[in-house]
Amino acid sequence: MLYIVSLILALIFLVIGIVRINIHPFFVLLLAAIGYGFMTGMDVNLIISSINDGFGGIMGKIGLIIFFGVVIGTILEKSGGALVIANSILKKIGDKPIHLAMMLTGYILSVPVFADSAFLMMNSLNKALSHKAKVPYAGTTAALALGLTATHVMVPPTPGPIAAAGILDAQLGNVVLWGVIISLLSLTTCYVFATKIAAKINVPYRLETIENPAHLPKLWNSLLSIIVPIVLIILKSIFDYPEFNLQQNVLYPFIAFLGTPMIALFIGVLLTLFLPEKLDEKIYSASGWLGDALRIAAPILLITGAGGIFGKMLQNSGMATVITENINGINIGLFFPFLLAACLKTTQGSSTVALITTASIVAPILPALGLDDSFMKTLTVLAIGAGSAVVSHANDSFFWVFTQLTGMNIRQGNQIQTVGTLIFGLTAMGLIYLTSLILN
Secondary structure: OHHHHHHHHHHHHHHHHHHHOOOOHHHHHHHHHHHHHHHOOOOHHHHHHHHHHHHHHHHHHHHHHHHHHHHHHHHHHHHOHHHHHHHHHHHHHOOOOHHHHHHHHHHHHOOOOOHHHHHHHHHHHHHHHHHHHOOOHHHHHHHHHHHHHHHHHHOOOOHHHHHHHHHHOOOHHHHHHHHHHHHHHHHHHHHHHHHHHHHHOOOOOOOOOOOOOOOOOOHHHHHHHHHHHHHHHHHHHHHHOHHHOOOOOOOHHHHHHHOOHHHHHHHHHHHHOOOOOOOOHHHHOOOOHHHHHHHHHHHHHHHHHHHHHHHHHHHHHOHHHHHHHHHOOOOOOOHHHHHHHHHHHHHHOOHHHHHHHHHHHHHHHHHHHOOOOHHHHHHHHHHHHHHOOOOOOOOOHHHHHHHHHHOOOHHHHHHHHHHHHHHHHHHHHHHHHHHHHHHO
């Protein structure tokens, strides 16, 4: 009981510290981990080693992966590559199925570009196309936002899912593959919501002039930095499947190296350097685009490291044994990480924080939950992602970007963004659970 009470108190402190007192999540996670260690009677030396091993271990495993993912997104956005991708998608799909166009554009853009930035970039196009197609602006905006949310919480190389996969030691290629499948299927209910329900809400808007930069990169060049890393990671996962017996193939050493997530994303970074018109100090200096990427990545890396500390503290305290004894025979499985992530998302607002914190708490107790085989680890990452979408409301920065940029009031934001993310998260969790029943 002491372990359970200590964990509950640590989680309450997390919520109050982040939401009410507005302390940076890194410090709240670190203090919660240390407090939990003392409350459960851990030896001082064990607490210190948990901090060092937890932070160092997780940074060594996924720190560079997260940073490289942020660099790719930053350069794509600043070079205009992301805008080129968006325009191409809209051109191919056309302006008639505008809801589908906006949803798929958001879905693809949110892989390399943070959802807030992608929404800022796409909103003007969304207004123009809504006006041209004579469809309600609220419906297309809902489609765009939910498309952005889907990949933001479920598809690497977005930082949150990458961090969760690393913490749980899930195969990244499998997370990418199943993340794409589950998130795309989950958007079917979101599409109905956007076209049939959100579209009925009247949101007046004013058209803005879209300024085209003098130089934009080629489409194929823009896509390479996203597609090549993903293909390499998936190829490595295919070669690693024991059933395929490809380890003896002459290509295996090359695929095994190039498909390692860190190397694959580093190749993506190198490919983005061909996007700007000229490679100069504006790109590679400490005050340039790479410096901007580092400033964006730093908080995510620190929060991820603190999450690793929390997870290590739980592991070293013996929490897994306690959980095993208390939930033995209770078939809670995938619903535990989903509900925990949903609680953290709803109370503190950040999907990335919810993903990392939940993964850190769940990692030591995967065997107790029956989620420790390779496939179930993949589904656990996705269940956490689904939970981290539920729900976006007033404590979520994206909620305010969504409402302020579109001119919606709080009530309209709740009707569209809050309800929409709830629908997405519940649909995704339902599909994940069905997948576990059928394939596991």
